[in-house]
Amino acid sequence: xxxxxxxxxxxxxxxxxxxxxxxxxxxxxxxxxxxxxxxxxxxxxxxxxxxxxxxxxxxxxxxxxxxxxxxxxxxxxxxxxxxxxxxxxxxxxxxxxxxxxxxxxxxxxxxxxxxxxxxxxxxxxxxxxxxxxxxxxxxxxxxxxxxxxxxxxxx
Amino acid sequence: xxxxxxxxxxxxxxxxxxxxxxxxxxxxxxxxxxxxxxxxxxxxxxxxxxxxxxxxxxxxxxxxxxxxxxxxxxxxxxxxxxxxxxxxxxxxxxxxxxxxxxxxxxxxxxxxxxxxxxxxxxxxxxxxxxxxxxxxxxxxxxxxxxxxxxxxxxx
DNA sequence: AGATCATATTTGTATGTGCAAGCAAAAATT
DNA sequence: AATTTTTGCTTGCACATACAAATATGATCT
Numbered sequence: 001x002x003x004x005x006x007x008x009x010x011x012x013x014x015x016x017x018x019x020x021x022x023x024x025x026x027x028x029x030x031x032x033x034x035x036x037x038x039x040x041x042x043x044x045x046x047x048x049x050x051x052x053x054x055x056x057x058x059x060x061x062x063x064x065x066x067x068x069x070x071x072x073x074x075x076x077x078x079x080x081x082x083x084x085x086x087x088x089x090x091x092x093x094x095x096x097x098x099x100x101x102x103x104x105x106x107x108x109x110x111x112x113x114x115x116x117x118x119x120x121x122x123x124x125x126x127x128x129x130x131x132x133x134x135x136x137x138x139x140x141x142x143x144x145x146x147x148x149x150x151x152x153x154x155x
Numbered sequence: 156x157x158x159x160x161x162x163x164x165x166x167x168x169x170x171x172x173x174x175x176x177x178x179x180x181x182x183x184x185x186x187x188x189x190x191x192x193x194x195x196x197x198x199x200x201x202x203x204x205x206x207x208x209x210x211x212x213x214x215x216x217x218x219x220x221x222x223x224x225x226x227x228x229x230x231x232x233x234x235x236x237x238x239x240x241x242x243x244x245x246x247x248x249x250x251x252x253x254x255x256x257x258x259x260x261x262x263x264x265x266x267x268x269x270x271x272x273x274x275x276x277x278x279x280x281x282x283x284x285x286x287x288x289x290x291x292x293x294x295x296x297x298x299x300x301x302x303x304x305x306x307x308x309x310x
Numbered sequence: 311a312g313a314t315c316a317t318a319t320t321t322g323t324a325t326g327t328g329c330a331a332g333c334a335a336a337a338a339t340t
Numbered sequence: 341a342a343t344t345t346t347t348g349c350t351t352g353c354a355c356a357t358a359c360a361a362a363t364a365t366g367a368t369c370t
Binding site for chain 1: 177188190229300305
């Protein structure tokens with residue numbers, strides 16, 4: 001796929017097709033690659049990266065609600081429910097109903113993981129930097145973040 | 156998540172953590188957003204974007220093998236199998252065994268979709284451009300593509 | 311030629327995710 | 341105060357994808 005190198009501003013021409021396809025697949029490939037690194041590092045802690053990140057949010061804001069987590073993690077509420085369920089099974093987190101809301105709190109076992117999780121995040125960061133360069137990580141993150149925001153109309 | 160704005164080169168400090176997390180989630184969010192647009196446009200053709208792209212590859216290279224498709228689409232062979240299965244169900248594609256290889260060929264019904272698929276790709280491209288600007292699409296694609304390549308060690 | 315190794319594909323199983331529908335609590339309207 | 345609407349969360353179902361194991365064909369090396 002060297003379609004990318006032929007990028008010209010006018011998107012009307014025939015290559016626009018392949019080009020959009022490329023963005024679509026690249027974006028997914030990037031997400032998978034990045035996720036793979038995340039899961040690899042968090043594997044040692046016995047979590048996936050989403051679970052890990054959710055857990056650290058819960059630790060830093062005990063009593064946080066699923067909807068708040070949904071906003072922070074850019075995941076739908078239903079997904080949050082699944083993640084919390086699994087963390088609950090592992091006894092790293094517990095739920096408390098308060099009216100319509102649900103509060104999510106870390107258990108001692110969950111809190112005990114915080115240091116490991118931070119280490120894992122650091123290793124993840126280092127691996128990104130090693131693979132694509134620190135400056136690029138930064139640029140990439142900004143651009144990806146911006147684009148994601150614009151595309152979801154969530155500005 | 157305004158973590159992004161605080162990006163500094165040194166990834167050692169405490170914010171590196173949040174920052175990597177941000178890239179991870181942004182990348183996934185971007186992929187989902189981009190995919191959503193793709194699926195929306197391809198929905199009219201009755202396909203998902205991966206099926207559509209696979210089909211157009213098969214049309215332009217009749218007899219292409221799953222492994223070749225795997226390389227082009229950046230998907231694992233097993234995923235290709237599933238995709239082809241579904242397209243076969245819909246009678247848009249057929250398989251032909253040739254020794255160890257499997258050749259994938261479009262059916263007439265499949266070929267008939269080509270124009271619609273191209274239109275859909277164009278609309279997808281236009282929507283990307285509308286959302287994040289043509290210049291940005293271009294830059295983004297390049298960057299994402301490059302990063303994905305570096306991260307998978309597939310250079 | 312027979313045995314081992316390599317390659318190409320498929321299947322079983324699992325995961326993360328979302329959508330749409332359901333339910334439960336709260337808020338608003340009458 | 342009773343009904344409707346909104347909000348927050350959860351469940352059922354579906355999908356795209358991957359990994360690991362299974363299978364089948366081909367290639368290589370005695």
